[in-house]
Amino acid sequence: MPRRQLLEVGEVAALLGRDEPLLLAGDEALLRRLPPGRWIAGTIPYFMTEAGGVVDRERIFVEHLPPGVDCLGIRRYGEEEISRVYADLPEGALAAMIAPCWSRVHLAFALHAPRYPGFATAPLFGWIAGVHLSELGASAPRVFDGSAAEPLSDQAIVMQLSLAPGKVPDLGIVNVFERGDGPTLTFPETGFTAATVAVDGRPEPLVGYLERSGLDTRLPLVADYAGASINVSFQSVDRERGEVRFFAPVFAGVEYQHARPLPDSVRAFASALPTGLGRRVAFSCNCVLNYVNLELEGRRIGDVVGPMTFGEIAYQLLNQTLVYLCISEGD
Structure with missing residues (x-):
């Protein structure tokens, strides 16, 4: 068997x-x-x-x-x-x-x-x-x-x-995902939800940034944690509350970038x-x-x-x- x-x-x-x-x-x-x-x-x-x-x-x-x-x-x-x-x-x-x-x-x-x-x-x-x-x-x-x-x-x-x-x-x-060429994203607080993000150092509402940039939330954010590429996946975007929920926590001060698309997963x-x-x-x-x-x-x-x-x-x-x-x- x-x-x-x-x-x-x-x-x-x-x-x-x-x-x-x-x-x-x-x-x-x-x-x-x-x-x-x-x-x-x-x-x-x-x-x-x-x-x-x-x-x-x-x-x-x-x-x-x-x-x-x-x-x-x-x-x-x-x-x-x-x-x-x-x-x-x-x-x-x-x-x-x-x-x-x-x-x-x-x-x-x-x-x-x-x-x-x-x-x-x-x-x-x-x-x-x-x-x-x-x-x-x-x-x-x-x-x-x-x-x-x-x-x-x-x-x-x-x-x-x-x-x-x-x-x-x-x-x-x-991990098949790699950091893309987009802006660096940092978060002011550690947690599974976020309302604001610093885009190349400039703070703005995270929901607004996602809509403005057309970010594909099917692809994760990727960061370097002590030499390893670690993903943070999007769970949901709540426009009414102005809040984004993730399947794993984002950590304050860590630099993230949106993952590159995969032509053939x-x-x-x-x-x-x-x-x-x-x-x-x-x-x-x-x-x-x-x-x-x-x-x-x-x-x-x-x-x-x-x-x-x-x-x-x-x-x-x-x-x-x-x-x-x-x-x-x-x-």
């Missing part, structure tokens, strides 16, 4: 009956039908499969742990506790984390993760749970603590994982992926905004499969990226 695929609820329940630890993604109604076991999950109906991007509300995406990786335990973290997510990891361990979008724990992690004790000293990977885009504002994203088969809307769920001797983790990020991803990556991946996820804005329905991205999410986690929160974890033999 493939280690990463969409399965019927009964098939997933059978795997759990054999006490197999699993990372799961699917529609809330399906996840509620699963028995307790060693699993964690998040709600999302969008997936990249071997046949291409799909919306599937009848099956659950299953991630089996690869050989040499086992579940040490499942923990819940609220807004006040999430800062311990790295410090709580046993030596030599790694962790998978799923948080519900728009929850206070999601916001806390997004804003403060790089300042947590032990940040990036061990691989922390995962994603942000979401809903079908037609249900934005009507349905709440949920994560599931499989040990109790319990849905949660205000806590992150973390599966701590052990590595067998000789196994080496490699957590990678594929699938080719861009394919060329950015390491050769033969799909055969070595233990986990991966991609952003639902890439699914929608880059028109990935029915189109494959190399041979990498996984949920299409409301945010990706590779040490910290990311947007409009592809995140993957490989487990290999050490030297």
